[in-house]
Amino acid sequence: MELLDIVNENNELIGKVEDKEKIHQNGIFHREVAVWIMNKNGEILLQKRATTKKHHPSKWALTAGHVDAGEDVKVAAKRECLEELGINIKELKNICITKNEEIHLNSSQKNNYFGYHFFSIVDYNINDYKIQKEELSEVKYISLEELKRILDNKDENYVFSKRTYMPQIVKYLYEERENMNK
Numbered sequence: 001m002e003l004l005d006i007v008n009e010n011n012e013l014i015g016k017v018e019d020k021e022k023i024h025q026n027g028i029f030h031r032e033v034a035v036w037i038m039n040k041n042g043e044i045l046l047q048k049r050a051t052t053k054k055h056h057p058s059k060w061a062l063t064a065g066h067v068d069a070g071e072d073v074k075v076a077a078k079r080e081c082l083e084e085l086g087i088n089i090k091e092l093k094n095i096c097i098t099k100n101e102e103i104h105l106n107s108s109q110k111n112n113y114f115g116y117h118f119f120s121i122v123d124y125n126i127n128d129y130k131i132q133k134e135e136l137s138e139v140k141y142i143s144l145e146e147l148k149r150i151l152d153n154k155d156e157n158y159v160f161s162k163r164t165y166m167p168q169i170v171k172y173l174y175e176e177r178e179n180m181n182k
Contacts, residue, residue: 003069004030011097011114017069027101027110031067033077036095036119036169042177043141045122045129047084049159050137055111058137061159064115073116081120085139086130092118095172098165117169119176144173 002020005013007029023030037045046060065080067073074092081089095117102111129139142150148170155161 002066004066005069006030007114009099011099020066024111027112029112029114031073031076031116032064032113033067033073033080033116033118034062034064035077035081035089035092036062036117036173037081037089038119038121038173038176038180039141040121040123040180041141042180043143044147044173045085046140046142046158047131047136048138048140050133050135053135056159059159060140060157067116074118077116077118084132084135086132087122087124087128089120089122092120093176095119096165096168098163100163115165117165119172121176121180144170144177147173 003017004020004023006016006018006023008014009029011029011031018028022028039045044062046062049056049059049061051057063080063084065076065084067076071079077092078089081087098115098117100111100113100115126139126141131137131139149155150158150161151166151170153161160166
């Protein structure tokens with residue numbers, strides 16, 4: 001059982017926790033984290049979800065997950081990087097917080113959550129990642145230009161391709177890459 005804090009529609013903790021499955025069945029707001037990882041070449045790390053995943057199997061996504069009950073969002077983001085990729089993230093920058101209301105196509109579950117988006121620059125080669133096989137099948141780096149093409153084409157192979165907040169994320173990523181090159 002994975003317990004999560006419940007938040008109201010304004011992202012305020014209400015002092016209650018519930019099992020993740022019940023939260024999704026009932027469309028209860030909770031918190032999730034997403035980490036946009038950029039290498040020294042200005043490329044973004046993506047991970048392919050395992051074929052056994054309930055939601056978005058075999059789709060490309062970024063490192064993300066739920067914030068456990070009582071857990072700080074930055075601690076959750078670092079935990080997800082360690083669990084899924086086998087890496088220790090030292091520094092995380094805040095990008096934004098998004099309010100998301102989704103209904104999964106392959107089930108009747110509703111995923112209503114506030115997404116905390118973080119950014120980190122790493123010095124890892126693709127073979128340095130120790131992926132969690134229960135969660136992922138592979139990882140790859142893509143250029144920001146490729147990310148933009150994925151979004152422009154609303155490519156269904158990428159979990160985030162139709163998310164309304166993505167222009168804000170892409171703008172941030174371009175700015176970070178520009179700052180890296182100064």
